[in-house]
Amino acid sequence: MADSKKKTAGAAGTKTPAAAKVEAAKAAATAGVAKPDLDAVRAQIDGIDRQIQTLIAERAQFARQVGKAKGKLAAAVDYYRPEREAQVLRRVVDRNDGPLSDAELVRLFREIMSACLAQQEPLKIGYLGPEGTFSQQAVHKQFGHSAKGLPLASIEEVFDEVAAGNADFGVVPVENSGQGTIQSTLDMFLTSPLKICGEVELRVHQYLLSRTGRLDDIERVYSHGLSLAQCKQWLRTNLPGVEKHAVVSNAEAVRRAKKSDDAAAIAGENAAHVYGMQVIAGPIEDRSDNTTRFLVIGRASFPPSGNDRTSLMVFIRDQPGALYRILEPLARRDISMNRIESRPAHGALWQYAFFIEVNGHVDESPLKDALGEIDAFAGEVRVLGSYPVAVP
Numbered sequence: 001m002a003d004s005k006k007k008t009a010g011a012a013g014t015k016t017p018a019a020a021k022v023e024a025a026k027a028a029a030t031a032g033v034a035k036p037d038l039d040a041v042r043a044q045i046d047g048i049d050r051q052i053q054t055l056i057a058e059r060a061q062f063a064r065q066v067g068k069a070k071g072k073l074a075a076a077v078d079y080y081r082p083e084r085e086a087q088v089l090r091r092v093v094d095r096n097d098g099p100l101s102d103a104e105l106v107r108l109f110r111e112i113m114s115a116c117l118a119q120q121e122p123l124k125i126g127y128l129g130p131e132g133t134f135s136q137q138a139v140h141k142q143f144g145h146s147a148k149g150l151p152l153a154s155i156e157e158v159f160d161e162v163a164a165g166n167a168d169f170g171v172v173p174v175e176n177s178g179q180g181t182i183q184s185t186l187d188m189f190l191t192s193p194l195k196i197c198g199e200v201e202l203r204v205h206q207y208l209l210s211r212t213g214r215l216d217d218i219e220r221v222y223s224h225g226l227s228l229a230q231c232k233q234w235l236r237t238n239l240p241g242v243e244k245h246a247v248v249s250n251a252e253a254v255r256r257a258k259k260s261d262d263a264a265a266i267a268g269e270n271a272a273h274v275y276g277m278q279v280i281a282g283p284i285e286d287r288s289d290n291t292t293r294f295l296v297i298g299r300a301s302f303p304p305s306g307n308d309r310t311s312l313m314v315f316i317r318d319q320p321g322a323l324y325r326i327l328e329p330l331a332r333r334d335i336s337m338n339r340i341e342s343r344p345a346h347g348a349l350w351q352y353a354f355f356i357e358v359n360g361h362v363d364e365s366p367l368k369d370a371l372g373e374i375d376a377f378a379g380e381v382r383v384l385g386s387y388p389v390a391v392p
C-alpha cells in the first residue's frame with residue numbers, strides 16, 4: 001500500500017515546512033559531524049516533546065468539540081467514525097517522508113485518536129480471547145489501547161455480544177494468507193444481522209514458548225490448528241516426531257504448556273509476556289509474509305471514506321447462467337472483485353450463498369448501479385457492509 005501512495009510534499013519539489021525541517025535534520029545527521037553532542041541533541045528532543053505534548057492536548061480539545069458538534073448522541077459507540085479515522089491515517093501515510101515507517105506512524109496516530117475518542121467513554125470491543133491472542137493484537141491495531149477489550153470464548157459469542165449491545169464492536173478473524181478462509185466466520189453472516197464496519201490486516205509471527213525455554217525438553221506442542229499449520233515445515237525440521245495437539249486458541253495452548261516442562265505452545269510473542277513463558281524460537285512461521293485478515297463487526301453502517309470495500313452475500317436462483325448474470329454487471333463497470341466464495345445456504349438443500357467482496361462503497365456509483373441490476377436477477381442480495389480498505 002505504501003508503494004502506491006502519492007506523496008503530497010516533496011514529489012513536485014515543493015516541501016512543507018515540516019518536511020524541510022526533517023530534511024535539514026537528516027542532512028545534519030550525515031554531515032561529517034563525527035559525534036553529535038549528546039546533551040545538545042537531548043535538549044532538542046525535550047523541546048520537540050514539549051511541542052508534541054501541547055499539540056496533542058490541543059487536538060484532544062478539538063476532538064471534544066467534534067463530540068459537541070455531533071450533538072447529544074446515545075452512547076460512546078455513536079461517536080466512532082471509521083471512515084474519518086481511515087482518512088486521517090491515509091493522510092499520515094501520504095505525508096510520511098521517513099525516517100519512521102508508515103506502519104509506525106499509523107500506529108502512533110491511531111493511539112492518539114483512540115485516546116481522543118476515549119475522552120467520552122472507551123469503546124468496548126469483543127474478540128476471540130483469552131488475552132494474548134492475535135485477535136487481541138488486531139483490536140489494538142484497529143482501536144488503539146484506550147479501547148476496552150472484551151475477551152470472549154468463541155467467534156459466535158463475539159457476534160452475540162455485539163448484537164446484544166454488550167460490546168460496541170467485535171473483531172473476528174476471516175482469512176489467513178497461507179491457510180485461506182475461516183469458514184465458521186463467514187457462515188455467521190448467513191444468519192447475523194450485524195454489519196462489517198472495517199478490516200484489519202495483521203502480520204502474524206509465531207513463537208515456540210515453554211516453561212524452561214529448552215527445545216530438547218519438548219515432547220508435545222499445543223496450538224490452534226491454523227497456527228500449527230502455519231509452522232508445519234518448521235516443526236517437521238526442528239521437532240520431528242513430537243505430538244501435536246490442536247486446541248481452541250493459542251492462548252489456551254500456552255495455558256496448557258505452562259503445566260509441564262515437556263510441553264510447548266505456538267503463539268504470539270505477546271503471549272509469552274502475558275503468561276510468563278520462555279521463548280524457545282521464533283518467528284517460526286513457514287511463510288515470512290504470513291498475514292491474518294480480521295473483520296470489524298458492528299450494528300451500524302458508515303459513509304464512504306474514499307477507498308472502500310464492500311462485502312455482499314448473494315443467494316442465487318437455481319437457473320442457467322445465474323452466477324454469470326450476477327458478475328457481469330460488476331465486470332462491465334470495471335469493479336474489481338477481491339473474493340468470491342460459495343457456502344451452502346442454511347435451510348435450503350443444495351442452495352448456495354455467494355460471499356463476494358468488491359471495491360467501492362454501496363452508496364456510491366458505480367457499485368450502487370451494479371447492485372441495482374444484480375438485485376433484479378438474484379434471489380436475495382444482502383450488503384454485509386461497506387468499509388474502509390485497511391490502512392497498514
Ligand SMILES: O=C(O)C(=O)C[C@]1(C(=O)O)C=C[C@@H](O)C=C1
Nearest residue numbers: 063066080081084085113116117
Ligand atoms: O472526527 C471525528 O468525528 C472525531 O470524533 C474525532 C476523531 C479524531 O480523534 O480524529 C476521534 C474519533 C473518531 O473515530 C474519528 C476521529
